[in-house]
Amino acid sequence: MSRQQGASPRTPIGRVVAVGLALAAVVSIIVLAFAWPAVTSDPHDLPIGITGPDQAVAAAEAVVDEAQPGAIAFTALDDRAAAVEAIESREVYGAIVLGEQPEVLTSSAASLVVHQLLTGVAAQLEAGVNAQAAAAAAAAGAPAAPPHIAVEVTDVVPLADTDPRGQALTAAMFPLVLGGMVGGIAISFAIIGAMRRVGAVVVYSVVGGLALAGVLGPWLGALPGDYWTNAGVIALALSAIAAPITGFVALIGRAGIAVGAITMMLVANPISAAAFPREFLPGGWGAIGQWFPPGAASTLLRDVNYFPQADALFPWLVLAVWTAAGILLSGVGHFRTAGGAEPDAVAAHEDDPEPELAAARA
Known part of the structure; x- marks a missing residue:
């Protein structure tokens, strides 16, 4: 019997196999990225x-x-x-x-x-x-x-009575990283216009910082320090993760989502030393992790809540630089239509009134 007219063609077997192998490779890389620090961790110096x-x-x-x-x-x-x-x-x-x-x-x-x-x-x-x-x-x-x-x-400096094992403070870091990524990705899809996305990242980070500081501080007791300081750290951490994602999208298009997500989740998060000291990671990876937002945010939250005498300038600067870099990428993408996040016809009119923007999309 002949195929019915208009029926959709079936996916070639070669593509089926390729997709399956690619997904298996992705899962293996994810598992390796998260399991490697725990398996290889051992104190050094x-x-x-x-x-x-x-x-x-x-x-x-x-x-x-x-x-x-x-x-x-x-x-x-x-x-x-x-x-x-x-x-x-x-x-x-x-x-x-x-x-x-x-x-x-x-x-x-x-x-x-x-x-x-x-x-x-x-x-x-x-x-x-x-x-x-x-x-x-x-x-x-x-x-x-x-x-x-x-x-x-x-x-000398014990954990808070509300978090005597430090589990809440450690567990809070992964949702914080995930929250920054989700915010950057969602804004990239929902908002048209590179600079409008910058505004959305600012709003998201400020509101998210205020909300998460309340949840992790007065509610769960994971952050016993000053509420407003914690809110500022969390807001800056969210923007340091979300802003580069929207910046990459403004510069190279939707492929920027993958670049930002891979950088933050598969590279920076496993070497952040949020669960154990940076000296436990081999080959100096723990020190390298402090140059990325997850590691800097983890160190800074611990400093402001338990070690007010510590010099916390470096993690503050790391988060600020990543935020500024993301905004800078968005600014470059704003003035560069070719290869941008939106088709040229849309990107060129992103600052026009809504009727003109709708006409450009059409």
Whole structure:
């Protein structure tokens, strides 16, 4: 029986196979991008302060390096007060204070993973200190074992009581990245005109910052800091993700959506170090991730909520530069009709009154 006249032709088998293979490749890349940091994460050169007598410091460094080879890079500090100051300014994740009463200082707000690691280090130091004391007493012929020396663990900057495990703060980062992407993509489809999209990004970012700061702050308790500061950080983070997407669309057309989405979701988000310290990523990728909006936003939110003494200029600048770059791309696309987001006939009349714009579309 012959094919009915007017029936749609079937998709060629070659295209079916090609589409299936392409989609499988895309899924594999997505899974790899998100699973790779978790699988390969391992501490490398974590900055940890140490203070005390030279002999005790050398012995402690040897004990820690034997238990955690290459995990910790020690920074010499003057005293306990200097160690606390270094932790509060995020120069180090924690510190070991040696002397008559040894102590390990940590900061669960900086990283719960490192806090747990240093708690284990405290146990190792306690065992080593008491073993040395017992050996010295035995060598001196002491009739009784020396008193047990406890190594106290002090959380200098703890997480908020409303988020004691830091799960809400960590979990909030992915929706924030996704929200910036969704905003940029939706604006690219819904709004005609490069500069009109810039206005939409501004409105979306400001309103989104105010709303999300309320949800993550007073409602969920993930952000215990100042509401208006958090709203500003979130608004800038949303614009730093959305503006480049609309900028790419203005410059190269709808293909810009793919460029922006791949950059933010598959490249920047996995190396953002939102879930664990940047030192856990191999090959310096954690440091590279801080140059992208997801990593900068994660660091900045942690700084403004828990570490007001830290120098947060760099993440502020990163978010501002990405926002400005997106606006600049939109400005270039606004004056460049060929290859722009809209057909030339539409882009050339984007600032005309509505009747003329409708005529141009027709």
